[in-house]
Amino acid sequence: MTSSHSRVVRLAVGTLFAAALGVASAADQPVIGLITKTDTNPFFVKMKEGAQAAATAKGAKLLSAAGKADGDNAGQVTAIENMIAGGAKTILITPSDSKAIVPAIKKAQAQGVMFIALDSPADPMEATDALFATDNYKAGVLIGQYAKAAMAGKAVKIATLDLFPGHPVGAQRHNGFMSGFGLKAADAKSNELSKSSEIVCMADSFGDQAKGQTAMENCLQKNPDINVVYTINEPAAAGAYQALKAAGKEKGVVIVSVDGGCAGVKNVKAGVIAATSQQYPLKMASLGVDAGVEYAKTGKKAKGYTDTGVTLITDKPMTGVESKDTKVGTDLCWGNK
């Protein structure tokens, strides 16, 4: 071998070695996918931000995608396929359609991908390896207990502004509220909205402020003496308040809600919402990323249901119902502070 020849060989081997090292270190970086229902609901926007922050902190790579709208199952299936192609070994997902997504999950699990459901379970719950979510039933129970205490034995006429028929989260919060209030209701497994004679009006708000307002107006028209309003989320609660204010009735009515977004906590502080159950999407996301990194490093899968917690936030605490004030609520809230 001539000296120049050997120099070329050394150079070549050196480059190959460096390249192999590069590939190896890239292969070491865990790739985690996050698929939310939509890109537009602030809840999911915050969840994505939390996941990104956790991923950066742990040196993982985050791929994210979402369906086009609530219920867009096909979009989520496509996202799963794309992420596997992108090297994701763990996928965090908030399923738009809890039943329809299961076959796609099973197919991916057969290739060794770990699935963690965030915020809402797949159906059956065991279809994913793990579930990190709010206990939506408990969220309802807390505000139900609060409302009962706040009404202190007065005769109640309750209006419920629900999501829309058949949605598990909508049913769990509604039935939990009833149960916490002391009314007979279905358990956490049901998708049906329970009724009772104390509930004088049940309307669908679709989680939307304007529709919540219209629903509340029509309910008030039916029963001008409504004094308790359960709402599926804080935009619906804001709409309900607008309707009550326009009718001059906002002072005597207790509005309770679920979510704990920063805008909602502001409304609790302003007295629009009496109490809200705060949930923690950022915690769901960061727990999910942690689990993904753990799986990539040790091969150990996350399992079962982890309650990411729910806290009752109110500035008018009631005895017998544990709660925190809006200062804590604002510290922990998700959204734009």
Place this chain on the structure above:
Amino acid sequence: MATRSPLPPLATLGPLIALVLAVAFFATQSDRFLSVQNFSLILQQVMVVGTIAIGQTLIILTAGIDLSCGMVMALGGIVMTKLATTAGMNPYAAVACGMLVCMGFGLVNGLLVTRIRLPSFIVTLGTMNIAFAVTQLYSGAQTITDLPPEMVFFGSTFTIGGAAINYGTLLMIALYAFTWWALRDTQPGRHIYAVGNNPEATRLTGIATDKVLLMVYVTAGLFYGIASLLSVARTGVGDPNAGQTENLDAITAVVLGGTSLFGGRGIVLGSLLGALIVGVFRNGLTLMGVPSVYQVLITGVLVILAVTTDQLSRRGAR
């Protein structure tokens, strides 16, 4: 041989009859239905869709359709509220900016239809998505609150004889009255009908059909802008997710009101009736305690009935 002109076609009397029947029915089902207060409420609830429907009527009269109406309205709402709060702009100026943005989208729609000769269905399908995305991006997907009081003026009410009347509904009714008159009695109004009825003939008589279409799209944009102000005033917030169902709801109101999708026929007051029919059903069913999904079912059935009646009455007139 010459026949006398027939009664107004069933398509225009139809919605009035349907509305009267619906009101009569619900009055029997709930004693809370038939009151000035309740009707004032229903008018407030349809005020946003009703105003959007005016613009949509103009476009459908030219045998076009606008799928972007609700999204453009939402964008207008976000622009005006964000400028008034975050940018601290004078509220009147902010409102004007919001309306100008809506008219801008109308101009884009109109130019694509007249210059590039794209079908309005396709054009507005595209601008619908663009408007939606711009709204989400500009608002950061957050609702905008703490609005200056001038901006929510049209949401407030005054009392007459014990009933609360809303300023926004008065504005909507005034807009309907003006548009009805303009379409009936002014040259630009009649030209809109002519362009929709027979665009080739209209062109041959020397009318600048492209100018007419452009004017229609920009004017529709103005109505969407006014609707965005009414929406902001009613809810008290700038909501980036507003307007999504208003898209199809506005078209439903126009169709229920008897305006033909083929262009050239229809009365704008019909669209108000169409919007009221949907509002009456929603209000009446809630008073009866019937689940909201039935309202959706009934709306679908009514739309089919409306279009069928229109077709049959037209065949009968020949």
Place this chain on the structure above:
Amino acid sequence: MNTQPLDTPPLVMEARGLVKRYGQVVALDGVDFELRAGEIMAVIGDNGAGKSSLIKALSGATIPDEGEIRLDGKPIHFKSPMDARREGIETVYQDLAVAPAMTIAENLFLGREIIKPGLFARWFRVIDKTRMLEESIARMNDLKVGIRSMTQAVETLSGGQRQCVAVARSAAFARHVVILDEPTAALGVKEGNMVLELIRRVRDKGLPVILISHNMPHVFEIADRIHIARLGKRACIVNPKKISMSDTVAVMTGAMRPDELPAEALA
């Protein structure tokens, strides 16, 4: 060319050597045309003979590649049908150019609506419906068109009545020439006669008429002279009173040459 008798009416419209090519196809191959005051000139010819291209050139719908058109002796260059209309030439197209859902009065004034006086009315361009209605009734009565109500929709009229509305519209606004493209096509006997009567009255009011038609009996009934188009040129002008229908058709199809006609047949 015959020597003209001294009392020949003046030429209203004249065209010399018009040429129009569409790619390889030569639609007009140096065609001449003339129209005298107070006459109905029918233009006939087989398909592809150049009838429609000639009419399009005269009405401003197309611009000829070569040749000259004169109106009242003045050369003119139409760039669009609007130019022709401005010169007082009105054309009734085969599809009538009416808006079926609108009333007769509205259709008569389509594009030329009468605006009410006053600042407010002019700003909003408010239509003077009363005057438009009166004018419509007046004009239709003038032409003796028997339609009872000007406020009925055009689509409620029979085919012949619709044709009358279109013809009356052109007669109402024309100052020089009225051009009619197949006015009696698709009409029954009675309706067709109604339209012919109207055309005659238009001529009698002093407007010369150019008429394209495939309907030989109608042409022979109403035309003062007949322009026979053939192969992008004018074969000849004939006098319907002095020539048989079959001879005319023969010249039109090429079975007979114009120089085989007796001198008195030409006009």
